[in-house]
Amino acid sequence: MTQDPEHDVTRDHLRLLARVARMYHEQGIRQPEIAAALNLSQPRVSRLLKEAVTRGLVRTVVTLPDGVHTELEEELQRRYGLRDAVVVDVEDFQEDVIPPLATAAAAYLDVTLIGGDVVGLTPWSRTLQATVSRLPQKNARAAERVIQLAGGLGRPEAQVHATRLIARLADLTNARPVFVPLPGVVATSAIREALLQDPDLAEVQAQWHDLTLTLTGIGGLDPAVHGGVPGPADQEELRGLGAVGDVCLHFFDATGKPVASALDRRVIGIDSATFRAVERRVGIAGGLRKLAAIKAAVEGGWVNVLITDLRVARRLCA
Structure with missing residues (x-):
């Protein structure tokens, strides 16, 4: 049974989104370095990071310090x-x-x-x-x-x-x-x-x-x-x-x-x-x-x- 090529592309794309997001948000790697490591253009890295937020892979949580309400x-x-x-x-x-x-x-x-x-x-x-x-x-x-x-x-x-x-x-x-x-x-x-x-x-x-x-x-x-x-x-x-x-x-x-x-x-x-x-x-x-x-x-x-x-x-x- 052959796999749906579109499903494979989507899954690979999501994997790339997750990898870029983790490198940037968890490992603190800057966008130019991510682009060089993954052989991507820096504008594409920026677009991928924005898409990761849109798709819900990245969620921003603001933790308020003591005394701030x-x-x-x-x-x-x-x-x-x-x-x-x-x-x-x-x-x-x-x-x-x-x-x-x-x-x-x-x-x-x-x-x-x-x-x-x-x-x-x-x-x-x-x-x-x-x-x-x-x-x-x-x-x-x-x-x-x-x-x-x-x-x-x-x-x-x-x-x-x-x-x-x-x-x-x-x-x-x-x-x-x-x-x-x-x-x-x-x-x-x-x-x-x-x-x-x-x-x-x-x-x-x-x-x-x-x-x-x-x-x-x-x-x-x-x-x-x-x-x-x-x-x-x-x-x-x-x-x-x-x-x-x-x-x-x-x-x-x-x-x-x-x-x-x-x-x-x-x-x-x-x-x-x-x-x-x-x-x-x-x-x-x-x-x-x-x-x-x-x-x-x-x-x-x-x-x-x-x-x-x-x-x-x-x-x-x-």
Whole structure:
């Protein structure tokens, strides 16, 4: 019984594919040396290697190193429609997640700030303060402007610290700082309306429309986070309305929908429509106590780049 010549040719061809693939991938022999050893042209060796992949003889397996969670980051992007996600390893016993989050955020900014960005910043976030302290000095101009997103919160010395933070980030990125020379929350809506007529604030408000990147924390209802804001009466109202967290003093419920409260009419800062129109909105937050706020922030589209810790990321993808 004679063998099918086409079957023999196919089998021989597969044998050649396997031999070339093993020489290249297992033995580390370069393509010119394979060509010389098998008396083949180098272009044919290249074609054979590509065909070996196509036919499934070679399968690429990427083994992630410890502390790298690319699959989880991609799942966060897919599930919540994020532009990007960074997941940081935090030890099980580590209560304070700010240091590793800040280190990761500084690394992200160091890579992605390449010039031309107009950066908005909430200066009262401890995580952002730690991030800026870890950011290396850029030699070239990495941003055009660094703009304060809301007035200062808390005691006067805290507001001075906020101004220094804006100035520091501007200095590190060789950008021009733009400050909000007013408190972030005032006593009444009438005071707010009067202050909004300030020409210096009007100039800042106009520049908020130029923002290409915002850097914010994601807060809960803890007044210690925002220098005493929200106060007891505001907290009670916000809880009654179902608020679980905020971004830049814009509070939202568990689904990420904005919560309208009396506090809104006393805040001096970027409005929600202008904020949400910014192309890249980076939220830096972690810790399971903030899980509800973080989930609501990404579901509601308040941030579209999330930097968080491994425990929170796993819960978000559960």
